[in-house]
Amino acid sequence: xxxxxxxxxxxxxxxxxxxxxxxxxxxxxxxxxxxxxxxxxxxxxxxxxxxxxxxxxxxxxxxxxxxxxxxxxxxxxxxxxxxxxxxxxxxxxxxxxxxxxxxxxxxxxxxxxxxxxxxxxxxxxxxxxxxxxxxxxxxxxxxxxxxxxxxxxxxxxxxxxxxxxxxxxxxxxxxxxxxxxxxxxxxxxxxxxxxxxxxxxxxxxxxxxxxxxxxxxxxxxxxxxxxxxxxxxxxxxxxxxxxxxxxxxxxxxxxxxxxxxxxxxxxxxxxxxxxxxxxxxxxxxxxxxxxxxxxxxxxxxxxxxxxxxxxxxxxxxxxxxxxxxxxxxxxxxxxxxxxxxxxxxxxxxxxxxxxxxxxxxxxxxxxxxxxxxxxxxxxxxxxxxxxxxxxxxxxxxxxxxxxxxxxxxxxxxxx
Numbered sequence: 001x002x003x004x005x006x007x008x009x010x011x012x013x014x015x016x017x018x019x020x021x022x023x024x025x026x027x028x029x030x031x032x033x034x035x036x037x038x039x040x041x042x043x044x045x046x047x048x049x050x051x052x053x054x055x056x057x058x059x060x061x062x063x064x065x066x067x068x069x070x071x072x073x074x075x076x077x078x079x080x081x082x083x084x085x086x087x088x089x090x091x092x093x094x095x096x097x098x099x100x101x102x103x104x105x106x107x108x109x110x111x112x113x114x115x116x117x118x119x120x121x122x123x124x125x126x127x128x129x130x131x132x133x134x135x136x137x138x139x140x141x142x143x144x145x146x147x148x149x150x151x152x153x154x155x156x157x158x159x160x161x162x163x164x165x166x167x168x169x170x171x172x173x174x175x176x177x178x179x180x181x182x183x184x185x186x187x188x189x190x191x192x193x194x195x196x197x198x199x200x201x202x203x204x205x206x207x208x209x210x211x212x213x214x215x216x217x218x219x220x221x222x223x224x225x226x227x228x229x230x231x232x233x234x235x236x237x238x239x240x241x242x243x244x245x246x247x248x249x250x251x252x253x254x255x256x257x258x259x260x261x262x263x264x265x266x267x268x269x270x271x272x273x274x275x276x277x278x279x280x281x282x283x284x285x286x287x288x289x290x291x292x293x294x295x296x297x298x299x300x301x302x303x304x305x306x307x308x309x310x311x312x313x314x315x316x317x318x319x320x321x322x323x324x325x326x327x328x329x330x331x332x333x334x335x336x337x338x339x340x341x342x343x344x345x346x347x348x349x350x351x352x353x354x355x356x357x358x359x360x361x362x363x364x365x366x367x368x369x370x371x372x373x374x375x376x377x378x379x380x381x382x383x384x385x386x387x388x389x390x391x392x393x394x395x396x397x398x399x400x401x402x403x404x405x406x407x408x409x410x411x412x413x414x415x
Contacts, residue, residue, distance in 0.1 A: 005097040011058070013038045016092060025080070025099045027073030043069035043077055057093060058086045067100070076226070079104040105226060108140045112234050120241040129245060130162030133238055137214065140234075141227050144196075145215035151208060158210075189228055198224060200231040202239040209239060258332040260310055261317035269331035269339055273391055276329075276343050280384055288351040290340035291380040291398035292320070292358070295410035297336040300373050311368050312375065319361040323354060339398070348383060348415070355379045355413040362411075376411030378402055383415070 005022035009015055014037055018030045026033065026041065042050055046068040053066050062085040069077050084095035119132040134146045147163030187201045187208045195215070202210045212235050216224055256268040264272065273289070280287045294316060301309035313336060320330045320338060329341040340358075342351060362377045380402025382388070387397045405414040 003098075007033075007095050007097060009038055009093045009095070011091055011093075013054070022097075025072075025078065025097060026070065027076075032073075041070050043071055045069075054093075057084050060086065060088075105230070109230060109233050112136050112140050112230070113237055116234065116237045116241060120245065126242065126245055126249065127162060129241065133212075133234075134162070134164065137212075137231070137234060141230055142217050143214040144217055147213050148202075148210065149213055150210040153207065189232060191224060191228065198227060198231060200228070200235045202235055202242065204239050204243045209242065211235075212238060261314055261332050263317050263321075263338075264329055264331035266331070266333050269329060269333070269341070270391070272329050273341055273394070276341060277384060277389060277391060277394070280343070281389055285344065286346050286386075287344075287384045288342040288346040288354075289382045289384075289394050289398045290338075290342070290351075290355060290358075291382075291395070291402040292338040292340065293378050293402055293406065294336040294362075295376040295378055295406070297375060300375060304368075304371060304373070308368055308371060308373075312366050312373065315366055315368075316362075316375075316377075319364075320358065323357045323361055339395075346383075348386075351381055351383065352413065352415075355381060359411065359413065378405035378410045379413040380405060381413060381415050 002019060002021045003024070005025045006017075006019040007015060007022065008017035014035060015033045018026075018033045020030065022033060023029050028036075039047055039050070050068050053063060053068075057063055062083075064083045066082045066084065067079065068082070069079055072078055078099055078101045081098045081100045082095050084093055086093050115136045116133060119129055119136070123129040123132055130148050133148075137143060137146060145163075145165055147160050147165060150159045150161055151157075152159065187203050189201070190199045191197070192199070197213060197215050199211050199213045201208050202212060212231060214227075214231065216227060256265060257263065258265045276287055279285075294312070297309070297312065300312065313332070316336075316338070317330065317332065320340060324330060324340060324342065327343060329339075331339050331341075333339060340354075342354065358379060359377065362375065366373045366375060380398045380400065382394045382398035382401060384394060388394050401414040405412045408414070
């Protein structure tokens with residue numbers, strides 16, 4: 001009637017007696033266990049620490065709180081709590097094993113929930129959050145491979161923003177695409193028993209937004225009910241966290257970027273300029289600020305309509321970005337006014353070269369459907385420290401220089 005298992009093992013580690021309760025724990029009948037080597041049933045990662053504990057017990061110590069993992073007959077991994085002692089008179093170890101698998105799994109789930117909640121508040125990007133979730137899941141159940149799949153319902157397509165598969169992601173994408181509409185839209189857990197992939201949907205309150213996909217370790221076999229349960233539990237938290245993170249990122253984008261062109265907006269530009277000035281002064285370097293205005297934009301906008309005007313501004317943004325480096329900032333302040341912040345030791349000659357490159361870009365007509373529009377640009381340039389080392393002073397001087405270029409007929413630069 002005992003729920004615990006009583007086991008007697010000889011000095012060489014072979015079972016010589018087990019109680020009836022052992023079958024409930026190990027899955028083997030007592031007759032099947034007798035004669036088996038104890039170490040053969042222990043989960044491989046726990047064998048070394050078990051050997052150390054066995055040596056302690058055989059030296060006369062009594063252990064009442066030793067934990068390790070065993071592999072049941074069906075391949076399932078279980079957690080056991082042991083009380084054991086060595087009987088010198090009989091030359092065997094006698095031990096009582098209690099199955100604590102459920103409580104350990106509850107601890108793992110609680111710990112994973114806490115860690116994901118903590119990660120949601122500490123990680124500053126989705127990519128870092130995905131990497132943290134990868135570590136949390138790997139520590140909880142152990143995986144060979146891990147990836148996050150995001151689902152685009154409009155295009156019925158998958159994107160993999162995070163994975164550890166390297167070039168193998170192409171093979172996985174092909175595999176998933178075969179049953180994409182079925183398993184994603186159904187929002188059900190799937191286990192590919194052939195390739196040992198476990199796919200659990202990421203479901204928010206309104207839709208299925210993707211999936212957590214892991215490749216299970218070979219030792220787990222096809223019986224992965226615990227892994228399914230744990231991953232389904234964690235995926236609910238992940239979906240909520242991702243949704244909240246994406247919303248925060250979206251709000252941040254709306255606050256910092258121009259919606260028409262995707263460039264930095266006025267607020268983000270002023271923030272970057274302030275930091276750039278402080279850095280340049282601290283490191284005794286130069287920087288350049290361009291203030292740009294499209295020549296005759298208003299006439300084109302009035303003549304061809306706002307949609308064409310918007311297309312011109314979008315194309316102008318692309319041309320400006322093509323003329324500067326990745327570390328420089330291009331921003332739209334409003335209307336057809338743009339600014340370019342050039343950092344890292346920019347002198348007057350280099351600034352002029354970049355401005356000439358921009359002017360050259362705007363000699364190319366804007367091809368917008370059946371309409372070809374020629375628009376030039378006027379550029380005003382202010383330098384730090386020559387034209388000031390305060391934010392509003394640099395902007396004012398660059399703005400004044402731009403209007404000087406306008407008064408001279410446009411399509412030119414002015415310092």
